[in-house]
Amino acid sequence: MITGSRMAVVDENADALGVPRKQLMESSGNAVARVVRQVADPGATITVVAGRGNNGGDAFVAARFLDEFDLEILLLGRAETITTDIARENWDALCQAEYDARAVRDSRSLSLGDPDVVVDAMLGTGISGDLREPAATAAEAVNDSDATVVSVDVPSGFDADTGTLPDSAVDADHVVTFHDSKPGLERLEATVTVADIGIPPAAEEYVGPGDLRRLAGRDRSARVFVIGGGPYTGAPALSAQSALRSGAELSFVAAPDSVAGEIQGYEPDLIVQPYEGERLTPDQVDGLVETATKHDDVVVLGPGLGTADETLDAARRFLESFEGPVVADADALSVVPDVDTEAEVVCTPNSRELAALGGPEVDDLAENAHEVERIADELGHVVLAKGAVDVISDGDRTRLCRAGNPGMAVGGTGDLLSGVVATYLDSQDSFDAACMASFTTGRAGDTLYDDRGTGYVASDVLERIPTALGDATDG
Numbered sequence: 001m002i003t004g005s006r007m008a009v010v011d012e013n014a015d016a017l018g019v020p021r022k023q024l025m026e027s028s029g030n031a032v033a034r035v036v037r038q039v040a041d042p043g044a045t046i047t048v049v050a051g052r053g054n055n056g057g058d059a060f061v062a063a064r065f066l067d068e069f070d071l072e073i074l075l076l077g078r079a080e081t082i083t084t085d086i087a088r089e090n091w092d093a094l095c096q097a098e099y100d101a102r103a104v105r106d107s108r109s110l111s112l113g114d115p116d117v118v119v120d121a122m123l124g125t126g127i128s129g130d131l132r133e134p135a136a137t138a139a140e141a142v143n144d145s146d147a148t149v150v151s152v153d154v155p156s157g158f159d160a161d162t163g164t165l166p167d168s169a170v171d172a173d174h175v176v177t178f179h180d181s182k183p184g185l186e187r188l189e190a191t192v193t194v195a196d197i198g199i200p201p202a203a204e205e206y207v208g209p210g211d212l213r214r215l216a217g218r219d220r221s222a223r224v225f226v227i228g229g230g231p232y233t234g235a236p237a238l239s240a241q242s243a244l245r246s247g248a249e250l251s252f253v254a255a256p257d258s259v260a261g262e263i264q265g266y267e268p269d270l271i272v273q274p275y276e277g278e279r280l281t282p283d284q285v286d287g288l289v290e291t292a293t294k295h296d297d298v299v300v301l302g303p304g305l306g307t308a309d310e311t312l313d314a315a316r317r318f319l320e321s322f323e324g325p326v327v328a329d330a331d332a333l334s335v336v337p338d339v340d341t342e343a344e345v346v347c348t349p350n351s352r353e354l355a356a357l358g359g360p361e362v363d364d365l366a367e368n369a370h371e372v373e374r375i376a377d378e379l380g381h382v383v384l385a386k387g388a389v390d391v392i393s394d395g396d397r398t399r400l401c402r403a404g405n406p407g408m409a410v411g412g413t414g415d416l417l418s419g420v421v422a423t424y425l426d427s428q429d430s431f432d433a434a435c436m437a438s439f440t441t442g443r444a445g446d447t448l449y450d451d452r453g454t455g456y457v458a459s460d461v462l463e464r465i466p467t468a469l470g471d472a473t474d475g
Helices: 004-016 021-039 054-063 085-096 135-144 209-215 234-245 257-266 282-294 309-321 330-338 351-356 366-379 413-425 430-452 458-474
Strands: 045-050 070-076 101-104 117-121 148-152 174-178 191-195 223-227 250-256 271-275 298-301 325-328 344-347 382-385 390-393 398-401
Touching: 004 021, 004 209, 021 054, 021 085, 021 117, 021 148, 021 174, 021 191, 045 054, 054 070, 054 085, 054 117, 054 148, 070 135, 085 101, 117 135, 209 430, 223 234, 223 282, 223 413, 234 250, 234 257, 234 298, 234 413, 234 458, 250 257, 250 282, 257 271, 271 282, 282 309, 298 309, 298 413, 309 330, 325 330, 325 413, 330 344, 330 351, 330 366, 330 413, 344 413, 344 430, 351 382, 366 382, 366 390, 366 398, 382 430, 390 430, 398 430, 413 430, 413 458, 430 458
Parallel strands: 045 070, 045 117, 070 101, 117 148, 148 174, 174 191, 223 250, 223 298, 250 271, 298 325, 325 344, 344 382
Antiparallel strands: 382 390, 390 398
């Protein structure tokens, strides 16, 4: 089972793997044609009612495999407004090959006649709810006909995320859906065919550019609160800066006053909130929890904290008291297994830290992804295990991310990652946020690797985060 929104991610990831969408459309159209041939008698009349998106494009392909029938193709809208290049190419192919294909510019002029079969390809998984014109009139005409109705992917109007079907939607007899079934299709009084269209398993297993699409158009509203510093100053500064680069509105660092000025010196856009002392101690915890809770902050706990007993005790008490989203990184990771917390926690261990949490002591995490899944399940938190290939798991779902390169082993890139995870946690669930952050950070490093090989540092990666994110959400 896969939702419509998730299917859009998988389609784009398949394209990034080298299986272009036009090729998937050809496979989809062929699958639709096979079902139509099964339900239509020899010489039957078939009317294709197509929209201007890729759902219509699938039907345009299908039409080329139905030459033995009396076929008519109706496009709802003007041909020049077809929304994708691949759908337009397939429409143009029908017109050049002199199929009976015409555009219906006004729903009042729509006439289905009396076909034996109607192919419903008006709206796919990306659009749902009560139908608007011209689809509303077309759906009514389809439902009023005596034809056998074959819907492409989902009946027009069907919500492929929630499985709901409005009263105005097409009432299908057969549904040809692609790659995997969609939620709610099993409840329809229709025969559902799930067609394998050649999407490789890696399009779902590996995080890819499609995963970042859900970030497009988001508000810049995240507030990230980094609790770190003491023995070290660069780590919390990098985490806080990467939060800003990945879209946070504000980024705060709570740090001992002995190092607050040094941390502020890394970046004038950071807001540094000093507290007394040279390290984090239990005395500061209540104030930090109050601040983070009051402002609905996403917390990064751990960068540069050090491992003094009182600091680890403070980290433990913070997790016990805070109920919001937290990225547990670096020195704070060691206390996570012993803490009963209501916080939504994402742990970001490297291979050494993962072993300390009870994970495998191996270099190749991808080959031991089941072990990362086990640790996530035992902890009850999302684990983003950092390696040559990152492994992300919530104990149930597990994905891999191979974005990145050997240069990412330089110190500080893990601190960058924690800040990106925190920013995404403001608008995404913890598993998706971890997946997307892994890909964003790795992709930023890859843009440097093309230019410099491994000769770059974490602050260089920091400057490439907006580019990596923009390429995926705007391209």
